[in-house]
Structures are given as C-alpha cells and as structure tokens.
Amino acid sequence: MFIIVSFAFLIQLVSSLSQDDIVNYVNRNREQGKSTWEAKKYPFSYPDSNFDHAIDRFPVKENSEFGFLTNLYQSNFRRTFLEVPDIFDARFKWSHCDTVWEIYDQGNCGSCWAVAVASAISDRICIKHPNNGSVRISAQTALNCIGEGCSSGNDPFSVWEYWVQHGLPTGGRFGDKKSCQPYRIPGKEATAAHFLSSILPSFFDNKSCPTRCILQYHKSFKNDLYFGSRAYKLPSLNTRLMKLDIMLNGPVVSVVRMSEDLRSYKSGIYHHQIGNSSRYHAVKILGWGKENGTDYWICANSWGRYWGEKGFFRIRRGVNEALIETRISGGISV
Template sequence: KEIRDQGSCGSCWALAAVEAMTDRRCIASNGTQNAHISAEDLLTCTSVGDCEGGSPVGAWQYYKRQGLVTGGNYNTKQGCLPYTLPSCEHHINGSRPSCDGEGPAPPCSPKCIDGYPIPYEQDKYYGESVYSIGEKQEQIKTEIMKNGPVHAMFGVYADFLAYKSGVYQHLVGPYFAGHTVKILGWGVTNSTPYWIVANSWNEDWGDNGFFKIIRGRDECGIESGIVAGAPKLK
C-alpha cells in the first residue's frame, strides 16, 4: 500500500522498478525478505537513467547484473541508501511545496548512510531474471497473480494530471510526457474493467496516490510495454 514520491526529478522509471522489485521479493520469500530496494541507488549509481528519465528494462537488468542496496523513502533513515530528494506536490496544490521541473540527480554515493550496520557491497540484493510480458490482459493478470506487481509504461495526457477518482480514460488535452508506474491489481466497476496502479507522486495526488485506468484496450499504451523479473533470494 506504500506510495513513494519521486520529487522534482523524472525518476519514475527507478521508483516503479524498485517498488515492484520490493513487492516481488517479499512475495517470493513468503514475507521473510521485506527490505525496501533503494531507488536512490538505482537513480544515482547506474547509467540506465537519471532525473530526465530512464530505461525500465535497463533498471531490471542492472538489478540482475550489479544488484541494488536497500533504502526507504525521503527522511526515513531506512536501509543503506534512502531517497534524498524531498517530497513535493505534483500538478496539485497541497501541504508540500510544488515540484519544480526535473533537477539533476544527486551524485552516486556507493556507501551506506552513517549508522547503517552493513557495508554497501554486502547490502546488495540481486534479480534472477528479467522479462517482458505480453500485452494481452490475461497475460498481465496471470503474471501479477503468480509473481506480483509489474512495471508499466504509458503516455500521460493533460487530463491525467487532474485525476482524483474513478476509472481514467484519456478524453481531452495534449500529450504531456511518458511515465512509468507499478500495476498491482485489477477490478471492474459499473461493468468498466480497470487496472489498479500505484503512482510515484505521493499520497496527495489522485486516489491516495493510486489510480485506476481502463483495462483491456491498451489505454495510453499502458499494456504494451510491461517488464518485470524474478528476485534471487538471499
């Protein structure tokens, strides 16, 4: 149920990846490995992306080849490398300051925060495999049911930014940007099928940070670029 916040940085590709990696590791280990995989490590210490965007497939490949340390949200002191970019309001007015574009990524710091008992290299968790999932909704549903949430890409239009509740489908407004998110489930309301999706714009945006999007017709491309992977259990 956790929602992360990418801050003033186009790091959705890293956040959606580590959210799904964290959940999948917890599921595959029957809850015995529930460490948060670090978005900070993936964002700052890899060459697959930065605050101007990145490669979802590249994120999963890095996890498999190089491994990622643990790290919680901003200000949590959780794990080896917690997120260092502060929360901000994404396309809405709220209690936090407004996000201001996409600043530079913080520098890579291949050592854990003071007080964390495990050295950086020993704190790494690895992926076992990386794969893409077909765009038929039954394939996506089977994957989620069997292995956990998946990492999806889609096109954001102006009307998505103002989403509050209900099942989103693009109706009006210009294209805004590409975005990546974590799909964690599905359902039907008033005979409209939908995906349940976690965004990375904190809980003030949307429906407590989540949104529903119409399922089964590749809305805004959400079903056509899905990737995931299996964890290598410790």
Template sequence: MSRVFILLSVVLFSICQTEQAHFLTDDYINQINNEATTWKAGKNFASDTPVEYFKSMLGSKGVRKSSKGPLKTDDSNYINFHYIPPIFDARIRWRHCQTIGHVRDQGMCGSCWAIATTSAFSDRLCIATDRKFNQLISAEKLTFCCYFCGFGCFGGWPIMAWRYFKYFGIVTGGDYGSNEGCQPYRVQPCSVDETGNNTCSAAHIEKPHRCRRKCYGNTTIDYHNDHFYTRDAYHLTAAMIRKDVMAYGPVEASFDVYDDFFSYESGVYVKTENATYLGRHSVKLIGWGVDWDVPYWLMVNSWNPNWGDKGMFKIRRGTNECGIEDLVTGGVPVTY
C-alpha cells in the same frame, strides 16, 4: 539593448505562464468532468504550477525502443493459474508485504522509471522470501548509479533497470528523510505548504547525485552484502500480465500521459478527447478489477499520497489505454 532583452523576457515569461496553467484551471477540470463518464477529475495542484514541474515527473522512456527483447510469453509457473479471478489486489493477496501499497514521492525528478521498478522488485522479493525480506529497494541507487539505464532525473528505460538488477544487483533504501536501508532516496518530496502551494512549483529538476558505494542510511548494513538480484528481465505481452502478477507479484508499467491525467481523482481513467500529450510515465501495477462494467488495472503512482485516490489510480484495461498494455516489464528475484 538591455531594455529590449528585459521586455522580451517578460513577454516570454507571460506566455509560458499562460500556457502552463490552462489544464489546471477550474474550467478545464469542469470540462473533463462534463466529458468523462468513467472517472472524476479534481484539484490536485495549484493552478499556477508550471508545466516544467509536470514534465519533470514524466521520465519513462518506455520499452519500445529500449531493447529488442526478451518478450516473455510463457512460464512454467503459469500452469498454476488456469483461472484468473475477475478482481485481484496484491495488497490483499500478500497482505504481510508492507511495500506493495506504499506510495512514494519522486520529487522534482523524472525517476518514475526507477521508483516503479525498485518498488515492484521490493514486492517481489517479499513474496519470493515469504516476507523475510520486507523493505524498500533503493530508488536512489538505481537513479544515479545505473548509467546505461538512462539519464537519472531526466528519465530512463525500465527494462534496463531490471537488467541492472540482474547483472549488478541493487541495495536497499527507504524514503527521503529516513535512515531505512542502505541508501535512502535523497530527492526532497513535493509537498503542499500552508498556503496550498506545491513546494516544487518554483524548483528546477534535481541535479545529478554522486553515485555512492557505501551505506549512508542505516550504516550498520554492509554495503557489499546488501545486494539483491533478479534472474532475468523481460517485457510482458498483454495476455501474460495478470498471470505474471499472480505468480510473482507487481510489475512496472509505462504509459502515455495527457494533461487531463494530472487532475485524476477517482474512477477508471480514460483519456478525454481533447487532452494533450505531455510525456511518458512509469508506475506500479498491483491488480485489476471491474468498476460499473468497466475493466481496469490498479496502479500505484509516485506523486505522494495526496494525489489522485490516495496516491493510486485505475486505468481502463483491455483496450491498451494510453499504451499501458504495451509497456510492461518485470523480473524474477533470485533467492538463496
């Protein structure tokens, strides 16, 4: 009986190995480049990286089922933005806010929903305070302490993150290995070693961390005084996204991810015809523009700066590519 079990295990393992590598092969990447006309694919991951790794990073539950509202369709500050420029980059508009272009690394954890929302909130606080606040908000705190937001490393609802900011506040916290802020991120990043292998390729999804109510990064910070809030939490219609970004700063955006996206290198991403759906992902939207007559949204990803275009990517705008324009959330910071 034990021999049968071992043989069966070997067969199943072999099947999984075959399945998990197909969209990372050179042949598949070449196929993408033959088909895609607006973007270029390249080698971002080793071919033997397991599918579990990729699915572990897709933790957005989106906003379609997360709540019934509110849907923001207007704002008194929008009156200042009758003209929307064809090109906009928040890194240039608010060049002194160092967090806007910062690329984080979520590691072996589906915390993209937490990283995207805390990153956007960090930027918005910097903008609202005229750069007096210029640091990261804690993705660690949100991922493992907001129980109604979702399931930690197994995904969450971005709109609920903004609601957490509104009702409970959130502390500061920098990247893994830093002592920046009250509660730095404690999920180890995924890096490429000397042999070209991803250090997370053989790992499992991060186990839940204990929710702490004290500062363990910069211990000189008073935990109770280090809380920041939003006055609201909302979804945005496609027509309001650019006005909201111009008025308050970057927003969170979720979209459907297909297997060709993992090999994105440059250009304006448009899903190729035969790509396979794998899950939903959250990123930060910081601008827009046009490349070779193709309008795009400018995004900051959380798979470290070695992925894609230095950790960033562009995705087609105006056609709701992969649902990107249906799934945008934000909140306006409270300042004193």
C-alpha cells in the same frame, strides 16, 4: 456559412490547457454520464520523465519471453490453464508485504522509471520470501547508476536488468536512516525541503553512482545488495499474461503515455478525454477489477498520497488505454 465546432475540438487545439479547463471539462462529462472518472485541481505540478529517447533504445520484442513465461507459470501449477479471477488486488493477496501498500513521492525529479521498478522489486522480494519481512529497494541507486540523475530518464526495463546483473541495495524515503541508500529528493510532505529542491535541484540531485551506504546504516554496501535471477518483458497487448504474472510473481511495471488530463485525476476509472499527450510515465500495476461494466487495472503512481485515490489510480483495461498494455516488464527475485 457557419461551421459548428465542438468545444472539445476547440480546446484540443490549445497546446497547453489550464487545470481549470481540464477539471471543468471532465467533471461536466461525468455529470452527463460520459465519464467514469472525476478530476481535481491540485496545488502541485507533477513531473513525468524525459525518457522518450530511452524508449526507442528498448523496443518491444513481441513474444520474446513467451516460452520462458509459459514454463514459469506451468511450473507453479500442475494444470496448463490457470483460471484468472475477475477481481485481483495484490494489496490484499499479500497483505503482509507493507511495500505493496506504499505510495512514493518522486518529488521534483523525473525518476518515475526508477521509483516504479524499485517499488515492484521490493514487492516481489517480499512475495517470494514472505518469512523475511519487507525490504525497500533503493530507487536512488537506480537513478544514479543507470541514469544520470533527475533529468536523464531511462527505460524501466534497464532497472530490472541492473538488479539481475549488479544487484540493488536497500533504500527508503527521503530522510530515512534505516536503509543503505535512501531517496535524496524530498517529496511534498517535506514542505520546506520540497520547496528548496524546486529552486536548488542540483543540491539534492546527486548524479554520481556511490558504492557506500549512508553512515547511519549498519551494513556494508556489498552485504546489503539484493539480486534478481531474471528480467523480462511481457508480450504487448497480452492482458492474460499480465494477469498471470501479477498473480504469481507480484506487481509489474508499465510505461503509459501521459496526457494532460491524467495529471488532474482524482478518482474513478481513467480514460483519456482532453489535452495533449506529452511524455511517458512509469507506473506499477498491482491488480484489476470491474465497476459498472467497465474493466480496469489498479495502478500505483509515484506522486504521493495527495494525488488520485490516495496515490493509486484505476485505468480502463483491455483497450490499451494510454498504451498501458504495451510495455510491461518484470523480474524474478533470487
């Protein structure tokens, strides 16, 4: 007796797929009209974060902020029900904010939870204070003072809370001299330093919590701090509240479950097709849309502009793809 087993099922049994396996499978599906996205083989490996333990410490509280958020939205609009457009993109809504367009490269460091929130905070400060120009909040401070460096991991909500309770200074990319505490981990564009960080991670990964700015910066640490007034989580699976919060306050941060095929994403609207789910990964959500009948979220990743749609990606909306609609966090700037 012969048992017919699909190729997809057989390949799912493999604990770790090669990029070639994934790319060939996804792109074959695309050619057959079964996929809304295209895969690519990348020369780099992309990190996720080991914060499964931290996720368990910050359980989702259903509707815990519903009353606060409802009052917040109503205070911005006289009518109770705000019309939500079919398409929204924070990059065009707040085009004066340079940070909304920026893509970070977290390098050889499990810092996505810090980078994503620091990026979203930067956006929200500019959105609330449009006449003050763009500021870049330090992901490095969050990484050191909330976590314990690149290998620790943490829940993104802890960064929003830290911003409210302690404040966060400015911090640009690796090598920046115009901010208080710039990122210490080189990205892939810094080729030689990136290579060194892969073989000498402790040289770049400073796990202390410094309270001084770099010598080249003109402000003191205390005078450079930016604060939030409120940190909150959105109720799970409430896509309308997600949209309202993005429209009124700016990008939010989500925790997605990483699958092997997402690492090979090139373009299109992602949906899981092949490979195991590994760890969690934090991303920034900045809008939504629809293409050929498929609803999607617009997200910013932190793997550099070499990856995806110049660092951004789209993912199916309304079906909790990769758990993207489960753990959403945000905050309000002072």
